[in-house]
Amino acid sequence: MSPQGTVTVSAGTGYNFAYLDEGTKRMIRRAILKAIAIPGYQVPFAAREMPMPYGWGTGGVQVTAAILGAADVLKVIDQGADDTTNAVSIRRFFTATAGVATTTRTAEATVIQTRHRIPEAPLTEGQVLVYQVPIPEPLRFLEPRETETRQLHALAEYGLMHVKLYEDIARHGHIATTYAYPVEVAGRYVMDPSPTPKFDNPKMDDCPALQLFGAGREKRIYAIPPYTQVRSLDFEDHPFRVQRFDRPCALCGAEGVYLDEVILDDAGGRMFVCSDTDHCETRRADGHTGEAA
Amino acid sequence: MYVAVKGGEAAIDNAHRLLAEVRRGDPAVPELTVAQIREQMRLLVDRVMTEGSLYDPDLAALALKQARGDVVEAVFLVRAYRTTLPRFGATEPLDTGGMTLARRISATFKDLPGGQVLGPTFDYTHRLVDFALEDGADPAPAAEAKPEADAAACPRVTDLLGQAGLLEPSPPDEGAPVGDLTREPVDYPADRALRLQGLARGDEGFILALGYSTQRGYGRTHPFVGEIRVGAVELEFTPEELGFPVSLGTVDLTECQMINQFHGSGAVPPQFTRGYGLVFGQGERKAMAMALVDRSLRAAELGEAVVVPAQDQEFVLAHCDSLQATGFVEHMKLPHYVDFQAELELVRRLRAEHAALAAEPVQDDPTLREAAE
Numbered sequence: 209m210s211p212q213g214t215v216t217v218s219a220g221t222g223y224n225f226a227y228l229d230e231g232t233k234r235m236i237r238r239a240i241l242k243a244i245a246i247p248g249y250q251v252p253f254a255a256r257e258m259p260m261p262y263g264w265g266t267g268g269v270q271v272t273a274a275i276l277g278a279a280d281v282l283k284v285i286d287q288g289a290d291d292t293t294n295a296v297s298i299r300r301f302f303t304a305t306a307g308v309a310t311t312t313r314t315a316e317a318t319v320i321q322t323r324h325r326i327p328e329a330p331l332t333e334g335q336v337l338v339y340q341v342p343i344p345e346p347l348r349f350l351e352p353r354e355t356e357t358r359q360l361h362a363l364a365e366y367g368l369m370h371v372k373l374y375e376d377i378a379r380h381g382h383i384a385t386t387y388a389y390p391v392e393v394a395g396r397y398v399m400d401p402s403p404t405p406k407f408d409n410p411k412m413d414d415c416p417a418l419q420l421f422g423a424g425r426e427k428r429i430y431a432i433p434p435y436t437q438v439r440s441l442d443f444e445d446h447p448f449r450v451q452r453f454d455r456p457c458a459l460c461g462a463e464g465v466y467l468d469e470v471i472l473d474d475a476g477g478r479m480f481v482c483s484d485t486d487h488c489e490t491r492r493a494d495g496h497t498g499e500a501a
Numbered sequence: 502m503y504v505a506v507k508g509g510e511a512a513i514d515n516a517h518r519l520l521a522e523v524r525r526g527d528p529a530v531p532e533l534t535v536a537q538i539r540e541q542m543r544l545l546v547d548r549v550m551t552e553g554s555l556y557d558p559d560l561a562a563l564a565l566k567q568a569r570g571d572v573v574e575a576v577f578l579v580r581a582y583r584t585t586l587p588r589f590g591a592t593e594p595l596d597t598g599g600m601t602l603a604r605r606i607s608a609t610f611k612d613l614p615g616g617q618v619l620g621p622t623f624d625y626t627h628r629l630v631d632f633a634l635e636d637g638a639d640p641a642p643a644a645e646a647k648p649e650a651d652a653a654a655c656p657r658v659t660d661l662l663g664q665a666g667l668l669e670p671s672p673p674d675e676g677a678p679v680g681d682l683t684r685e686p687v688d689y690p691a692d693r694a695l696r697l698q699g700l701a702r703g704d705e706g707f708i709l710a711l712g713y714s715t716q717r718g719y720g721r722t723h724p725f726v727g728e729i730r731v732g733a734v735e736l737e738f739t740p741e742e743l744g745f746p747v748s749l750g751t752v753d754l755t756e757c758q759m760i761n762q763f764h765g766s767g768a769v770p771p772q773f774t775r776g777y778g779l780v781f782g783q784g785e786r787k788a789m790a791m792a793l794v795d796r797s798l799r800a801a802e803l804g805e806a807v808v809v810p811a812q813d814q815e816f817v818l819a820h821c822d823s824l825q826a827t828g829f830v831e832h833m834k835l836p837h838y839v840d841f842q843a844e845l846e847l848v849r850r851l852r853a854e855h856a857a858l859a860a861e862p863v864q865d866d867p868t869l870r871e872a873a874e
């Protein structure tokens with residue numbers, strides 16, 4: 209976020225800077241401020257109809273549009289990659305409507321909009337990570353009614369969720385939730401981290417960057433302020449664990465990162481490569497190589 | 502070596518260029534004009550205006566052309582345009598009693614002041630394909646009648662019934678501001694005005710199916726079509742600096758007043774209750790279905806048990822919007838590599854454990870079994 213938030217007209221597009229009108233941006237900023245003040249609480253906001261489909265990042269796009277300033281440097285990723293089609297489409301949208309600088313380098317970005325991943329490189333103070341959220345309500349698949357789930361949050365009544373996790377253990381011997389793994393924020397609200405793999409959950413804890421979550425279709429915004437405690441739900445005898453890959457990235461040799469599985473042929477040939485393309489490219493530029501490089 | 506399979510800007514550009522070419526179709530066939538769509542695909546244009554929540558026949562026709570005739574895609578274009586338009590106020594409530602009628606029918610009275618006016622309708626046509634249309638022969642001129650613009654000459658059926666106290670009165674207009682679900686997130690329970698907004702914008706197919714379900718036992722409401730009227734209504738707006746209403750023109754509307762049986766309660770004598778439907782242009786199917794669902798959604802207010810989908814406002818309002826539904830259903834074609842990878846890893850681990858367990862001799866561990874039960 210830059211202090212030059214007063215820039216309004218975007219040259220040549222016929223639309224306001226970053227598409228949304230200033231009144232709408234103010235409305236969204238008020239919701240963001242409330243969300244920051246109550247970490248993990250879902251703030252209803254009057255999501256607008258955007259020129260891209262619901263479920264394709266309209267919530268994240270509105271949050272980004274509301275916080276973007278002319279001096280910002282924007283990075284957009286989907287599945288950890290800058291070159292996936294929807295990431296390309298959203299980056300182009302902001303290039304066209306706001307004319308801001310864009311980057312694929314995590315370290316250079318001031319605002320990072322993401323779908324399904326948190327970058328591998330640690331985020332820093334002053335950066336904002338904007339998540340695209342499909343279903344903001346962590347209790348939705350346990351209780352479909354909004355009137356009920358709001359009450360459960362108000363009463364901090366999260367027994368349903370603990371029972372669900374317990375039943376997983378009873379049935380499978382593990383908690384069988386691998387992504388959108390529920391977290392408790394600042395010791396109060398249970399929150400859906402969006403469908404990031406649980407591998408990324410620890411990165412949310414005590415993170416120096418501001419984390420904002422936008423759900424357009426469901427009209428909700430929530431936030432994790434910098435340096436906030438984020439705990440993945442678990443049990444004493446079944447502590448939270450992240451996925452582990454039993455091999456390094458085939459291109460850059462990185463270990464302890466999230467990998468994409470790429471099918472090479474129809475004879476069972478596979479390779480595993482970094483899901484975070486910037487991380488992989490940076491490592492290769494630094495001279496790291498994997499077995500396939 | 503690993504070949505990058507991920508998207509890329511060139512691929513997107515090429516896909517869109519191909520779309521433009523396919524949209525045009527065979528260049529030997531003359532291109533459709535927006536005016537042709539507006540005039541000859543009028544019911545489609547009406548539907549796009551209704552679900553797009555914007556009365557602009559030319560824009561809706563253009564959207565249909567751009568969308569290759571895909572209704573939801575055209576609604577999407579109209580909505581995304583509408584969201585950028587400034588709001589400068591709300592009009593005066595429409596007086597549908599003063600409608601210049603193109604059509605007006607009642608299923609509850611054989612005859613009534615103003616009469617039954619069939620107007621342009623598919624009703625009573627035989628659905629035989631008219632091969633003469635292939636050559637585009639001009640139709641015979643329609644019979645003429647004098648338009649009835651006088652509200653007193655053609656009062657709404659619900660007003661006639663209301664005079665006798667047989668029909669519940671409409672809630673009085675207290676001048677309270679009406680909510681706008683495009684400007685405020687819906688807070689459940691939503692009031693009737695907001696529910697009607699949601700239904701009016703809702704997908705015709707979805708609302709139709711829900712209305713149909715109430716006729717098949719899922720929340721029976723004993724409905725009668727009090728009246729359907731189709732025609733033009735004057736739109737009036739009071740600018741703050743003037744202080745009196747001025748006419749902005751007319752809009753074409755279809756209004757359906759459904760009348761439903763109600764047995765009364767301790768406080769209220771037996772009387773008929775209302776279900777209401779209103780859409781842009783001519784859209785009787787949607788207006789009727791909307792009226793059925795509106796009445797169903799009043800279950801809680803009228804002391805009826807809420808047990809079926811059409812009575813459940815969270816179910817209806819959260820799922821009736823075609824844009825929200827199509828966006829979320831179709832987003833499944835976006836990449837989900839990382840989540841699928843997480844699931845793959847889990848299933849592989851579970852399968853490995855399953856295989857190991859099957860290979861081991863059976864050991865009866867009572868503590869384990871208890872946890873599992």
